[in-house]
Amino acid sequence: MSGAPGAAHRVAAPPWGAGDPYADALRTGHGPLFLRRGDGWLLPLDVERWCAAADPVDLEVLERCEGAVLDVGCGPGRLVAALAARGRPALGIDVSEAAVRHTVRRGGQALCRSVFERVPGAGRWDTLLLMDGNIGIGGDPGTLLRRLAQLAAPAGLLVVETAPLDIDERVRVQVVHTGGPGGTAGSPFPWARIGTPALLRCARRTGWRAVGQWAAGGRCFAALRSRRASTAAEPANSRAVISSQRAR
Template sequence: MSTASATSTSTSTDTGAGTATAWCVDPYADALRDGRGPLFLRRTDGWLLPLEVERWCARADAADLSALRRCEGAVLDVGCGPGRLVAALALRGRTVLGIDVSEAAVAHTVRLGGQALRRSVFEPLPGEGRWDTALLIDGNIGIGGDPDALLRRIAQLLAPGGLLIAETAPVDIDEQVQVHVTDAQGAAGTPFPWARLGSRALLRRARRLGWRTDGADGTAGQWTADGRCFVALRRARTERISIHSADTPNSAAVISSQRARNTSPDEPVDAS
């Protein structure tokens, strides 16, 4: 936007770190800087998943807005990419923070006037346990390659009763694979774990972990728009979570999680 199941926070963090490295390779960064593809996720068997770089770098479209209209309170956009959703929410007066492991993506978001941090979702984040809405759009339910571990992590980040809006694959699939980012010339990054889930698979996993569909009959929490599929889930109000930090987003800050670990985790870096 991964294949053994993560069973602990440390495993999830290690998986996230590998994914972070892979998304920082030149084909992805170059595509974001140019605002166009072609760009793909390539599976080890050669199968290609086209990445919609042009759409990511454009304004939020009608399908995006169908999800953004459901957002509540302060919003965390996980894997914000070049920041179209962060910018759209900010224009609507929402408190919103994007996080992404790609420096190019974070810099692009900041140029649009949004707030973003260069951070993996599995690292300590501002406002843990207090976000009202989390977004996993553009296939980002695949981050880390272990959907269960990601759903547990999102539950830690949300306030009790918080809302998760996730985009799912438009087919009935539950796949955990190794992929790498590649462009039309064959330039490729390091393989990393990824996942693809359809709505049924996401709902099955989420219910097992204590999430509930946002809607009395379940149907209100699922919709399609322009061929894209979305699911809205509620975090359990009674679940006890650990809070790693209670910071608030810094104004237009760009945070590098890739720098040497003796630096402050909230040290700003140049977005230019």
């Protein structure tokens, strides 16, 4: 999970950090952890899977990746670590310092920052990942997709994990941990949930074209290509130059 935009892409304060429910769950490797809407509805967050090694569904996604990979909202870094173990250039970004530390401990490269801040290699990333519902970052999928179009290489690939139903929802949520006496809750922040049909409609308006969709293990995915044309003679999938990949 990564940061949220404000007016003119002003970066909001991270909705969680050291001592918050999300950071605590990453330290222990388990929940129960949820996103809670204002009406009390709870969306389970699969902390155990995020903290484990990449599973077969994840590995199928990674097989589709091309060149240098940017994992937006990398969480505890299972995908970045799996790519690094294969010798693939990859960088994770996340607003959670705990998530970045976890990623680095696993052997991945990660930076603590929002996707709406300066990102190394902007305009040269061959593949971008929005896994685990991270299309919801900032509460506005259109704004997020336009930002990712700026980060992608010409004809770059974007893989999005979507909600496994036809939904297009904008909400304010809190991260809550329901274990222990009374539980704990983080600060409210904007979020979105979007299924594949709504994503494809949004993609057409934001500089992306659909090139595939699939489901595996109860999870749904869509692959998009940047419509931005190359201004150089190099191939669209040439490896991006990744700089400043030191974890903060």
